[in-house]
Amino acid sequence: MAVMALDFRSANRFAIAYEAGWMMHIASGRAVLAERELNGNQSIEARERALQIRLQAGGKVEDISEMTPRYREVLEQTMLIAADLEMSTLGFNYPAILNAPTLDAKISIMSAVQDELGHAQVTYRLLEDFGYDTEELLFRRDPKFFRTFYLVQHPVNDYVTAVISMLIGDRAGYTTTLDIEESCSYGPYSRSLRKVNFEEKFHVAYGEKWTEYFWNKGPKTRKRIQDAVDFYFPLGATWFGLPDHMKTRPDQLQYKVRAQSNDALRQRWLAQVVPFCERVGIKIPAHFDREKGQYVLDYEMPILLNEETGKWDFRTVTWEEQFAQWKKGGPIKTETFRRLQDEVWGDDLW
Ligand SMILES: [Fe+2]
Numbered sequence: 366m367a368v369m370a371l372d373f374r375s376a377n378r379f380a381i382a383y384e385a386g387w388m389m390h391i392a393s394g395r396a397v398l399a400e401r402e403l404n405g406n407q408s409i410e411a412r413e414r415a416l417q418i419r420l421q422a423g424g425k426v427e428d429i430s431e432m433t434p435r436y437r438e439v440l441e442q443t444m445l446i447a448a449d450l451e452m453s454t455l456g457f458n459y460p461a462i463l464n465a466p467t468l469d470a471k472i473s474i475m476s477a478v479q480d481e482l483g484h485a486q487v488t489y490r491l492l493e494d495f496g497y498d499t500e501e502l503l504f505r506r507d508p509k510f511f512r513t514f515y516l517v518q519h520p521v522n523d524y525v526t527a528v529i530s531m532l533i534g535d536r537a538g539y540t541t542t543l544d545i546e547e548s549c550s551y552g553p554y555s556r557s558l559r560k561v562n563f564e565e566k567f568h569v570a571y572g573e574k575w576t577e578y579f580w581n582k583g584p585k586t587r588k589r590i591q592d593a594v595d596f597y598f599p600l601g602a603t604w605f606g607l608p609d610h611m612k613t614r615p616d617q618l619q620y621k622v623r624a625q626s627n628d629a630l631r632q633r634w635l636a637q638v639v640p641f642c643e644r645v646g647i648k649i650p651a652h653f654d655r656e657k658g659q660y661v662l663d664y665e666m667p668i669l670l671n672e673e674t675g676k677w678d679f680r681t682v683t684w685e686e687q688f689a690q691w692k693k694g695g696p697i698k699t700e701t702f703r704r705l706q707d708e709v710w711g712d713d714l715w
């Protein structure tokens with residue numbers, strides 16, 4: 366009986382392996398056909414179909430000639446936003462660099478910002494392959510056309526806030542870029558994020574280390590950590606955008622520019638931030654729901670920040686109200702880039 370069962374399992378395994386192999390064969394066959402269709406003199410729709418099939422079969426894109434206009438548009442927009450987000454770190458961390466309490470702290474924030482500018486540089490460099498000019502994008506683009514998220518549109522005014530910004534904000538950014546590194550169908554972009562993510566991991570670890578230090582140092586620093594988390598946590602939760610059921614353009618997922626949906630990425634972020642805060646003792650408006658088997662927020666999005674008090678109003682508002690706050694942006698939404706463009710650079714700066 367045991368032998369028969371074993372045989373059955375073996376046969377079953379063989380059947381599964383055979384089927385999987387056959388499916389892969391079909392998929393690769395379809396991919397080859399798709400490739401031919403893509404490279405031939407086909408209509409946009411046919412090229413679009415061929416690319417979709419190829420991507421679904423796990424194919425990668427290595428060159429612009431392999432892209433359809435829509436794929437290219439989605440990819441370019443993704444990289445532009447990513448590069449602008451990295452670039453914004455210089456502006457929002459600037460106050461914390463100026464008033465850092467020790468030379469060590471100052472060098473640490475500057476070093477992290479230097480990493481971020483490197484991340485921006487890598488992505489703007491890739492965009493040059495698509496015809497963009499980095500000099501033009503950075504120094505001659507109207508600051509109102511830079512595209513960033515609400516989280517990075519607030520100044521980081523001191524070292525404790527910088528630490529929490531790394532704990533919450535860098536963790537959010539890292540969650541997104543890790544997904545792109547793991548899954549992006551555009552090979553050059555995916556590979557460029559290996560170094561980026563190595564450094565992001567370090568920023569998050571730095572944030573965790575100093576969060577615990579200040580939390581345990583005394584009641585005053587503990588309060589400052591709690592206040593900064595109170596401010597940053599809801600910003601981190603909205604980093605990943607609209608809930609999945611409200612998304613109108615799932616192109617990034619269709620084209621495998623990234624693999625995980627907004628809600629899945631939010632969940633991945635929560636699964637790291639919530640256990641860390643619970644272990645340290647920091648209060649956060651989220652918990653693990655055993656029945657649902659996932660992390661949930663203790664409030665219902667969307668909520669609004671009172672920019673005058675810096676406190677969140679946890680009453681749920683309409684998405685229109687949320688969009689209005691995002692559209693208006695945080696206090697340094699455009700100032701960050703205006704300053705970048707107006708600053709005296711080069712020899713004169715020193
Ligand atoms: Fe970065």
Ligand SMILES: [Fe+2]
Binds near residue numbers: 538
């Ligand atoms: Fe970072």
